[in-house]
Structures are given as C-alpha cells and as structure tokens.
Amino acid sequence: MSAPTDIGVVCPLPGGSEQACITLAHGGGGRLMRELIEGFIAPRLRLAPAALTVDAAALGPVSAPLAFTTDSYVVSPLEFPGGSIGTLAIHGTINDLAAAGARARWLSVGLILEEGLPLAVLGRVLEAMGQAAAEADVRLVTGDTKVVERGSADRMFVNTAGIGELLLREPPGPQRLQAGDTLLLSGDIGRHGATIVAARESLGLSTARLASDCAPLHGQLEALARAGVNVHGARDLTRGGLATAVVELCRDAGLAATLEAVAIPMQEEVRGVCELLGLDPLYLANEGRMLWLVPDDETDRAAAALRRAGATPSVCGRLHAGQGGEVTLVTRYGTRRALDLLSGDQLPRIC
Amino acid sequence: MSAPTDIGVVCPLPGGSEQACITLAHGGGGRLMRELIEGFIAPRLRLAPAALTVDAAALGPVSAPLAFTTDSYVVSPLEFPGGSIGTLAIHGTINDLAAAGARARWLSVGLILEEGLPLAVLGRVLEAMGQAAAEADVRLVTGDTKVVERGSADRMFVNTAGIGELLLREPPGPQRLQAGDTLLLSGDIGRHGATIVAARESLGLSTARLASDCAPLHGQLEALARAGVNVHGARDLTRGGLATAVVELCRDAGLAATLEAVAIPMQEEVRGVCELLGLDPLYLANEGRMLWLVPDDETDRAAAALRRAGATPSVCGRLHAGQGGEVTLVTRYGTRRALDLLSGDQLPRIC
Numbered sequence: 088m089s090a091p092t093d094i095g096v097v098c099p100l101p102g103g104s105e106q107a108c109i110t111l112a113h114g115g116g117g118r119l120m121r122e123l124i125e126g127f128i129a130p131r132l133r134l135a136p137a138a139l140t141v142d143a144a145a146l147g148p149v150s151a152p153l154a155f156t157t158d159s160y161v162v163s164p165l166e167f168p169g170g171s172i173g174t175l176a177i178h179g180t181i182n183d184l185a186a187a188g189a190r191a192r193w194l195s196v197g198l199i200l201e202e203g204l205p206l207a208v209l210g211r212v213l214e215a216m217g218q219a220a221a222e223a224d225v226r227l228v229t230g231d232t233k234v235v236e237r238g239s240a241d242r243m244f245v246n247t248a249g250i251g252e253l254l255l256r257e258p259p260g261p262q263r264l265q266a267g268d269t270l271l272l273s274g275d276i277g278r279h280g281a282t283i284v285a286a287r288e289s290l291g292l293s294t295a296r297l298a299s300d301c302a303p304l305h306g307q308l309e310a311l312a313r314a315g316v317n318v319h320g321a322r323d324l325t326r327g328g329l330a331t332a333v334v335e336l337c338r339d340a341g342l343a344a345t346l347e348a349v350a351i352p353m354q355e356e357v358r359g360v361c362e363l364l365g366l367d368p369l370y371l372a373n374e375g376r377m378l379w380l381v382p383d384d385e386t387d388r389a390a391a392a393l394r395r396a397g398a399t400p401s402v403c404g405r406l407h408a409g410q411g412g413e414v415t416l417v418t419r420y421g422t423r424r425a426l427d428l429l430s431g432d433q434l435p436r437i438c
Numbered sequence: 439m440s441a442p443t444d445i446g447v448v449c450p451l452p453g454g455s456e457q458a459c460i461t462l463a464h465g466g467g468g469r470l471m472r473e474l475i476e477g478f479i480a481p482r483l484r485l486a487p488a489a490l491t492v493d494a495a496a497l498g499p500v501s502a503p504l505a506f507t508t509d510s511y512v513v514s515p516l517e518f519p520g521g522s523i524g525t526l527a528i529h530g531t532i533n534d535l536a537a538a539g540a541r542a543r544w545l546s547v548g549l550i551l552e553e554g555l556p557l558a559v560l561g562r563v564l565e566a567m568g569q570a571a572a573e574a575d576v577r578l579v580t581g582d583t584k585v586v587e588r589g590s591a592d593r594m595f596v597n598t599a600g601i602g603e604l605l606l607r608e609p610p611g612p613q614r615l616q617a618g619d620t621l622l623l624s625g626d627i628g629r630h631g632a633t634i635v636a637a638r639e640s641l642g643l644s645t646a647r648l649a650s651d652c653a654p655l656h657g658q659l660e661a662l663a664r665a666g667v668n669v670h671g672a673r674d675l676t677r678g679g680l681a682t683a684v685v686e687l688c689r690d691a692g693l694a695a696t697l698e699a700v701a702i703p704m705q706e707e708v709r710g711v712c713e714l715l716g717l718d719p720l721y722l723a724n725e726g727r728m729l730w731l732v733p734d735d736e737t738d739r740a741a742a743a744l745r746r747a748g749a750t751p752s753v754c755g756r757l758h759a760g761q762g763g764e765v766t767l768v769t770r771y772g773t774r775r776a777l778d779l780l781s782g783d784q785l786p787r788i789c
Contacts (some may be wrong), residue, residue, distance in 0.1 A: 116678030117780030143507035156494035248599030327467030427470030
C-alpha cells in the first residue's frame with residue numbers, strides 16, 4: 088500500500104491495495120484544490136509563484152512581433168517510450184510556434200483530470216512538463232485545473248497555448264511558397280505514431296529501439312534564422328504525417344509537389360510496425376520532425392544550419408507548378424503514386 | 439429524421455431517428471477533419487482565414503504590456519438559461535484578464551469533442567462563442583480540435599487562452615492590497631451556480647427568472663481605467679464564489695476582511711435554490727461578477743465608473759489588519775460568522 092500524500096485522497100485499487108488519487112473535491116475551488124495546485128502541481132511545473140495569486144500572468148517586455156498557438160492533448164496511453172502527454176504538450180506547442188517562425192517564450196497549461204487519476208501518474212506527467220519547458224528555456228506562466236467525475240474523461244487531458252517571438256523577418260506561410268522550393272525534411276519519419284500504436288497493441292515485435300521522436304524544434308528555427316535563410320514555409324509533421332502536410336501546403340499555395348521515397352528516412356522498426364498493421368508511414372504522426380520549405384539556391388545553407396542544430400536533414404522533394412494540392416510520390420521502384428488527404432481515420436488519439 | 443450536413447456522419451438516436459454527429463475520423467487529420475474545421479468550425483467562430491493555414495497566428499502590433507491566461511471549461515449541462523459552455527469560455531477568459539487589469543485582445547480555442555456529439559449542439563456552442571467574441575471586440579485567432587472515442591469525454595470540453603493589454607498603469611495584485619481598501623462587488627451573487635444546479639436537478643421551482651449572470655466584464659475595467667482609479671485588487675468570482683475569493687485575497691495579502699451580508703445583493707430565486715438544496719450562496723459560482731478592491735477615498739469614483747459601465751456596485755466590505763486570511767461576515771441579524779475555504783466540494787463542473 089502506497090502512503091497517501093498530504094493532498095491525496097486514498098482510492099481503492101482492483102487488487103485490494105490503495106493509492107492517492109484525484110477526487111472531485113480537488114476541482115471544487117476549496118481548500119483541497121488550493122493545496123493540490125500550490126503543493127503538488129505548481130512545484131512540478133516550476134510555475135512562477137505569481138501564477139498562483141493572480142488570474143492572468145503579466146508577461147515581460149516583448150522585443151519582436153508575436154505569434155500565438157494552442158493545442159489540446161488526448162494521447163492514449165499517457166506515457167510511452169520516449170515521452171508522455173506532458174512532453175508532447177510542451178514540445179508540440181514549441182513546434183507549432185517554430186513552424187510559424189517564432190521562438191516560444193511563454194506557455195499556459197490547462198489540465199482536465201478524471202476523478203480517480205493516481206497522483207503518481209499526474210506527478211510524473213507534470214514533472215516531465217516542467218523539465219521540458221526548462222530545457223527549452225520556455226516559461227510556464229499561467230494554468231488552470233478542472234476535475235470531472237469518473238467516466239467523463241479518460242484519465243487526463245492537457246491543453247497548452249503558447250506565445251512566441253517571431254525570429255524570421257517575414258513569417259513562413261502558404262502565400263510565400265514558390266515553384267522550385269525545396270522540401271527539407273528534418274529527420275526520419277513515423278516514430279511517434281508507430282510507438283503509440285505498438286504500445287496500444289502490445290505487439291510482440293522487438294521494439295526495444297522504437298521510441299517517440301518527441302522533441303522541441305526551436306533550435307532548428309534559431310539556426311535557420313542565424314544563417315539568414317529565407318524560409319518560405321514550415322510544417323510540424325504531427326497528425327496526418329508528412330503526406331498530409333505536403334498536400335495541405337500545396338492546396339493552400341495552389342502548387343504541386345513531387346516527393347522522393349528514397350529520400351524519406353525511416354527506421355526499420357517503424358517499417359515493421361507499418362507492415363504488420365497495414366499502416367502507411369507517410370501518414371503516421373511525428374512529434375519532433377519539421378518540413379522546411381526553402382528557395383532552391385538556399386538549400387545547402389539551410390541543410391548545414393539544420394545539421395548544426397542536431398538534425399539530419401534530407402531533401403525529400405520539390406514544389407512545382409501544377410494543380411493545387413497535387414502531390415506525387417516517386418517510389419523506391421521508380422513508380423509514381425498520387426498522395427491525397429486520408430478520407431478516414433488512420434489512428435485516433437495519437438497526440 | 440434530420441438531414442445530415444455535408445460534413446456530418448449520421449448517428450442513430452435512441453428513438454430510432456438519426457442525426458449528424460462527430461466521429462473519430464473528424465479528429466484524424468484527414469479530409470473529414472479539414473472539412474469540419476474549414477466548413478463548420480471556423481465560420482461559426484468567425485476565425486480569421488489565416489488561422490486555417492498556419493500553425494500559429496501572427497498577432498498585430500502591441501501597444502501595452504501583455505497579460506496571458508487560460509481556462510478549461512467542463513460545465514454540465516453544455517447549455518443552460520443565460521449561456522452555454524461557449525459563452526462561458528469567451529467571457530471567462532475576458533474576465534480573468536480584466537481581473538489582472540488587462541483588456542482581452544486575442545483568444546485561442548481548443549476543442550475536445552466526444553464521438554457522437556450532435557453537430558447541432560456543437561454548432562450552437564460555436565456560434566455563441568463567435569458572437570460573444572465579436573460583441574466584446576476580441577479576436578479568435580488560433581484553434582485546435584481533438585476527437586476522443588465515445589465514453590472518453592462528456593460530450594465536449596473547451597479551452598480558451600487569452601492575451602490582453604494592460605490598461606492599468608500598475609496591475610492589481612495581492613501585494614498591492616492595503617488595510618482600509620474597500621471591497622466593491624459589481625452586482626448580485628450566485629446566479630450562475632444556482633442556474634446550473636437547478637438545470638441539473640430539474641427542480642420544480644418557478645425558475646423562469648433564474649438565468650446565469652454570464653457576461654464579459656472588460657467594460658468595467660475600461661471604465662475604471664478611464665476614471666483613473668488606482669485599482670489595488672480584482673477577482674473574478676467564479677468557482678468558490680465571493681467567500682473563497684475574499685479568503686484567498688486576504689491570505690495572499692496577509693490581511694483580514696469584514697463582509698456585510700446586507701450589502702451583498704442576491705436574487706430571491708437564488709436564495710430559494712440555496713435553501714432548498716442546502717447551498718451557501720457566498721460560495722456559489724458567478725460568471726459575470728467582479729470584486730474590485732480600491733482605496734477608501736476612491737470608492738465613490740470607482741462606483742460611479744462601474745455604474746457607467748452598466749454594473750450595480752455595492753460596497754460589501756473592507757480590508758483591515760489582522761491574521762492573514764481571517765474573513766468575518768456580519769450577518770443580517772448582526773451576528774458574526776467566520777468564513778474560510780470550503781474543505782470539500784460544493785458543486786462539481788460548474789464551469
């Protein structure tokens with residue numbers, strides 16, 4: 088039997104043992120909620136003390152135009168090789184801002200907790216968030232906690248919103264894309280999606296090397312900005328994967344693209360999971376991969392900058408004139424395959 | 439049988455009829471998700487088109503220091519007399535910023551939708567959000583949508599984060615509170631909490647006049663700023679109600695307070711619900727009431743400004759030296775009662 092913490096309420100476990108859990112009273116606005124937030128949540132998130140006594144955080148001086156983004160996270164399972172819902176929430180928001188050309192500075196954290204959630208799980212998730220934010224030099228400045236009764240949520244959901252400062256003189260966007268632009272992929276694809284599905288299906292694969300690619304990508308943006316690369320477009324390759332990102336970018340820009348399968352790196356383990364389950368790795372979610380779109384004559388400079396930031400960039404394709412949204416994959420065998428948005432759902436609750 | 443919309447998937451209803459609903463594929467990152475967001479969500483929220491093609495919104499020029507806040511909303515039922523989860527989400531974030539002395543400018547919207555949620559309900563909630571934001575001259579600039587399988591959430595949850603510009607030279611906060619400060623309550627209390635509990639319990643009360651007080655309070659802040667009032671503190675009286683707000687402010691400031699029950703306005707219907715269910719209206723949630731704390735000699739000027747903004751302010755108490763967090767209520771009968779944080783939970787999922 089694990090000892091309850093000061094703020095926990097002891098809940099029975101199926102085996103007859105007990106553990107400290109979230110209860111509805113933790114969300115009621117009273118003493119227990121204050122103790123949960125001040126004594127448990129805030130220190131793990133490394134929240135500034137001011138965040139506890141005012142309804143909104145005053146931000147420091149701003150030195151550049153700002154960008155703003157939000158994401159909710161509902162991934163199942165909450166913890167997986169390479170990360171957790173907490174690391175996803177921090178890295179995902181940093182990366183959405185990076186895709187808009189902005190360096191994340193301030194993040195908010197909204198928690199929805201299900202009654203019965205073990206405090207041990209919540210504690211690990213929050214510690215991972217605090218650590219991920221500190222490592223990326225991002226400040227968690229304001230938060231909110233809600234509790235819903237058992238059966239009204241699946242353990243916990245997290246929302247993060249983020250404010251970043253634009254590092255690029257002109258923000259990337261579909262209106263800036265041009266025929267001839269290079270598609271520069273920052274690393275191998277599909278690891279996050281394959282890891283989640285392997286964890287869910289309890290595959291008998293040797294998946295010791297399979298872990299989520301979850302990582303913050305602000306360093307890549309900073310390197311490109313320092314090198315003065317004129318970034319035309321960027322896309323964080325999360326839900327829908329590489330294929331969806333390229334199709335959407337092309338639709339929004341009124342351009343076509345050709346991708347080269349041989350230039351799209353993939354771990355052997357990811358290929359194995361996809362073959363076993365009939366998944367297409369081009370549509371698998373990534374949580375630490377960016378597609379950078381740059382002018383042809385800046386490709387080498389951009390790739391060198393990305394390598395300095397620890398990435399292993401690969402020129403995986405090119406934009407060209409054509410019907411907007413028409414994307415062609417040249418396969419390893421030299422045949423051509425049209426890529427489009429998925430009409431159904433590949434994997435739910437991947438992030 | 440209602441006709442499915444273009445993007446809906448028809449779900450069976452208990453009575454044998456059908457309606458268009460959210461399915462897991464709406465969250466999968468593919469075609470259906472794009473159609474849901476572009477064709478259904480964005481127009482109702484009146485989202486800027488740019489929000490659909492980039493991962494983060496570039497904000498316009500900033501003319502004052504910024505404040506940042508977030509809240510998740512899990513209220514049940516989703517719709518109630520006087521509002522819905524959508525109006526709560528917009529007004530709540532505007533009000534959190536107002537309590538920090540800031541005028542809301544930009545909001546993000548994060549949706550977590552349960553498979554099977556009727557599109558008709560989602561549509562009404564989103565339209566209410568778009569309208570509430572437009573009426574308060576606040577822009578919804580970025581959003582995110584997740585779908586979870588049936589049973590993993592209760593219909594829908596909403597997160598809003600907001601950025602505002604500070605209107606007051608010095609932001610209000612517990613460190614600025616002083617003995618002698620006046621507690622200025624912006625209107626009658628308890629209507630939101632009483633409305634939610636009456637809706638849940640299907641009370642046989644004549645509750646025709648009972649509706650949530652849900653409203654945006656930025657106008658009160660603007661009026662106080664224009665009048666040059668030196669606002670020492672402010673608190674949006676949501677979860678935990680007036681009593682919790684005063685206890686928390688006093689604890690954080692190391693001061694005591696005395697409240698006068700005769701100066702705390704309450705609708706007869708609210709009193710009725712509380713008597714019937716044994717609830718204390720001082721702890722009931724409000725969603726359109728602010729407690730402003732101002733220097734004694736600025737009270738009349740502050741009250742006049744609040745009246746110009748449409749409020750009906752009441753001087754309901756005063757801060758004084760004493761043990762930090764010690765709050766006393768002088769009842770209608772002249773007796774004295776100590777107020778503290780609730781140790782348990784009064785009402786779950788009130789906001």
